Amino acid sequence: MRQNMTSPFSITRRALLAGMAVLPAFGFATSPLQAQEVATAVANTTGLAVTDDTVKVGILHSITGTMAISETGSVEAEKLAIEQINASGGVLGRKIEFIQEDGGSDWPTFAEKAKKLLVEDKTAAIFGCWTSASRKAVLPVFEQYNGMLYYPTFYEGLEESPNVIYTGQEATQQIIAGIDWVVREKGAKSFYLLGSDYIWPRTANKIARKHIEKLGLKVSGEEYYPLGHTQFNSVINKIKLKKPDVIYAIVVGGSNVAFYKQLKAAGIDMSKEKPLLLTISVTEDEVLGIGGENIAGAYASMKYFESLPNDNNKAFVSSFKGMWGDDSVIGDVTQAAYLGPWLWKAAVEKAGSFDIDKIREASPGIELTTAPEGYVRIHENHHLWSRTRIGHARTDGQFDVIYETEDLIEPNPFPEGYQ
Amino acid sequence: MDVAQPKEFLLSIEGLTVSFDGFKAVNDLSLYVEENEIRVIIGPNGAGKTTVLDLICGRTRATEGSIQFRGTELTNLREHEIVHAGVGRKFQNPSIYEDLTVFENLELSFPRGRSVLGALTFRRDAEVINRVEEIAEMIFLKDHLDTDAAILSHGQKQWLEIGMLLIQSPELLMLDEPVAGMSVSERIKTAELLNTIIKKHSVIVIEHDMKFVEDIAHRVTVLHQGKVLSEGSMDRVKNDPKVIEVYLGH
Amino acid sequence: MSPALFLFRKREWIYFAILAFILAVVFPTVFDNFRLNLIGKYLTYAFVALGLVLCWGYGGILSLGQGIFFGLGGYCMAMFLKLESSTPEATAIQSTPGIPDFMDWNQLTSLPFWWEPFHSFTFTLFAIIAVPVALAFIISVAMFKRRVGGVYFAIITQAIAAILTILIIGQQGYTGGVNGITDLRTLLGWDIRSDNARYVFYFTCVALLLGSLILAQLVRVSKFGRLLIAMRDKEDRVRFSGYDVANFKIFIFCLAAAFSAIGGAMFTLQVGFMSPSFVGIVPSIEMVIFCAVGGRLSIFGAIYGALLVNAAKSTLSESFPELWLFAMGGLFIAVVMVFPEGVAGLFRQHIEPLVIRGLSIFRIGKVRKPRPAAE
């Protein structure tokens, strides 16, 4: 796997190799094809930016603006994956070259840059977007120009585009297992649903409410605050009055910090679990801003935590830190972003072609045994089969993984009975 | 001046009071102005002179009292309605449009096209141009029609503002210190101008310059602490001991 | 003289011709469809900047809420397009087919009544102007009749922009929430995403912009225009010359709102969606900078300003994302401190004299202040 390494070993490279030493082969049967086996004319019939030696892809995230905070991790993970893929021989024997564009936290800019990456740069795949709004903005562009987007964020579902591979979880995957767990293990009977005011928290809470009600349990309150809101004392008082067993919080961004600090200051000690706090919106990235001491004792329900003890993950974490510094943290979305380039490579090599249509055909069924989160497989609906885990927040900003679902959960972006 | 019946007054102010947070700047003031009269209001600083003009033209709302102009009650009207009724006001500091030319300044004051639609469809026809030129001649600015108002001298600016009033053809002109900051020759010209004006208009003037007041005034009203202290011809007022005490005697 | 010739001075006719030539001939020949679409998008901001020139540059009314009207115009257009693409057939998989997808996700089972009229294209065209102007009218009557101006007006318009954003985001079942109204496909059965449509929209946009420019110029050269300047300098004097100042402010604010709304509608058509991120505070202030950079007293400047700033934003943020905010911040400071009259001011000072000298050879433009004679 190292035969193509030509450059002298830099520190980064060495760190990378340390990580790659444990990268096993891919889970599908056919052996990786090499460049000489697939001529460019055959592998690229639609005029993408593919030569005999290189293939161009796009990275499209916000480097500036309010979303830069969240999207940085995804950019870093995607660059790491691309570098590792190149170090291991590239895709169909071709090195990946990436073109990075800044969405600037502005949705039309995303659409504009997506179009540029597809029309002008003819990139073979694009890894990017973070917010639902940015994805919605680029979606028509991808469908019109037939591109392929690898989208990393856990999101609300209700979408299934032939031009997107969703590498994060859709809402039901993330939510139902978490609620089941808290009901089973903690005996929770009542829930207070709380979120930032936009589509993901609202849709997620809707699914949560339906599920809670199906289980015959009680939702004692549900409300939303504008993005960026910083005053949560009133809702904390309401929570104290209603005494729910679980605060189910989907607060995002700067509001998160304010919410957890005020919760702590109001004397709600999460380690006493009265009430217990379960969130689907706080990853290791968010904890950096909140401060581990303010959220310790809370539970998070998602598919990946940096502290996952498997070998894939250990290798991934050490390469990531080798490349981006020991201070960097890896959250759920960062890991999902890391899967993007690998899933694409697998699809290209399975199809023996860079053509978007062939990749689309090849994608369902592709599995990745090397994923840091363990094992994932692409579903017919372009989402991933994955496990959901419960993390228990520690003071140092990491989570202890105390539970994971036994089976892979089937992605179901249009869940019947939850709409 | 002959004694006239109240109904013949052009302007009659009765029991006018305005209070700012309890301080009565004008207190139960009554004042009558006849047609074609030049009335000068004098008084020490803070006597309420400018406030009276503000009240008449609607810039300040009266707390009590009435202002009748040709039988129309002005206290309920809005500023532009008072102007339409025939009252024109010149401010203490020359208030002209510095970014526009003298011509444009006068043209904007021409009483036509004062509604939004009127302003949009306003045409600069012969009537406007003739009238502007006529007024410009009167205010000694005939040769400066295309000059930007900003570069006029202080005195010229005062004249321009008077001209802007004249072109409205108001029946009552109110001038707040029209000669302040003028040179002697400008002052003489201004007095001459005022004397032309009163052939067609009544005028209320606030002035400090006693020489000038003597030159123009028909009657003088002395205000003190928001009240009329004395009223009458210049000679009478000058010799009123109350006036001497608070004002002239300084 | 025909009235049309009054509209511009000779020199200005030349500038108008140059602008029209650049927009209608140069750009379409030089740029490919993709870049042209981008320019079309920038031009939609030029509508807002044009309105701001009249309202802020001439009238002295600084609105920090032009995004409100841009957004409302855009939303009206987006509602029509969304309804058109939400046919029962296209939305068959929904629990309630025939309503926009985001409504279905939010458990709406029927179209809200106020969406109904947007099935009609005629009504939509009417609403694009009427809705924003109605709101502008309410705001401006309330404010100007009570003589609220300057800074207070700016801050209140800003607050209204904030309120509207929160409302749109919060009522996602009716508005599409933070994602906005997306996935717009056809206009009267015609695919708006095709290259052909883009060309047509670009030229429509240019035509509307030039039309708005002429309208703005009509206002500017009329007595109304001079009154605006007069009001900006000495509001009281205008009042005491017998004008109801508030009415004039209301009119110009509504006109600026109408321009913004047209821009918003064209934006929706060219970009293919509308979202609350164009309604809020930040875009509204950015729109002010387009106008300031172009020159707050120049209607031509507004258009060049919008083009320049946006082009700079695209290139700078492509190559040096970190520098972009510095550049933008610097621009704000520079237009205030260094060149308050913007690009148009620089042009007037440094380039125009040369142009005039050049033209005078052909006896076209004469250096004198013309005062049209009586007819």
Add this chain to the structure above:
Amino acid sequence: MIGDYTYTEFTSILAMQGFSGLTLFSVFVLMALGLAIIFGQMGVINMAHGEFMILGAYMTYLCSHFFSEYLPSLFSIYFFFAMILAFAASFLLGMLVEWGLIRFLYRRPLDTLLATWGVSLILQQVYRSVFGAREVGVTLPDWLMGSIALTDIIEIPINGLFVMGLTFLITIGVYLAMFRSKWGKSMRAVVQNRTMAGAVGINTKMVDRLTFGLGCGIAGIAGSAFTMIGSTGPTAGQLYIVDTFLIVVFGGAGSLIGTIASAFTISQAQSTIEFFLSGSMAKVLTLLTVVGILMLRPQGLFTLKIRR
């Protein structure tokens, strides 16, 4: 019983809600005080107010790091040093901005708005370059994040008490500075008649600079205090700007009492509506009410009727 709750529960919650209303009030006053001075007294619209607050927050962040690295024994009281540093940094930067920018613009209030917006963009990018795009976590001493349990339900957050105390002290301080100090006299003189104040020997330029600096300095302290309840990131300052301006305008510019009264009204309204309605609607309703009242009474709550 009231609804589903016992009488004790209900009264306790009322008390708690009253307390959070007061906390919100203190937060609002702290946010608006600096702006009230700058806008009310100088007529300058400082759109970078939020960024000055965030500067204070970053100073607190630096302090928390410094103390935990080098002076762990003093960590529990580092916050007081942090506030001083926050004030000093914002004060100095404020004076610098006044010197470099604002002093040229006193006659053009709308232009100060644009220029300070530019300053705010630049500061945001500086923060991003120096501290990174992510929010930073400011570690607070444990005692500040605790609470005092009065009954089973009533728990008084110490940071709430702290903010209230701080607001009280700063308000008193500002009052004394404005109405009892020589600088305050000079400042009020300059506000009333700049030329005259200059003529009687007041260094008007220095007074302006100090006034602007002081306003920014108070913003810095506010930012420092807000690390206890909010987030610290490059763009966090923008969250405050609309609220802050509305408070000042609603109170009637130029009146400190007005600012305080308006902060009180808005905070009580907001916290009451929040309790009965969902958060977003509460925010919209509060803002709408404020804008509505401002349309009816544009001069704000408190203004002196003065001769023009």
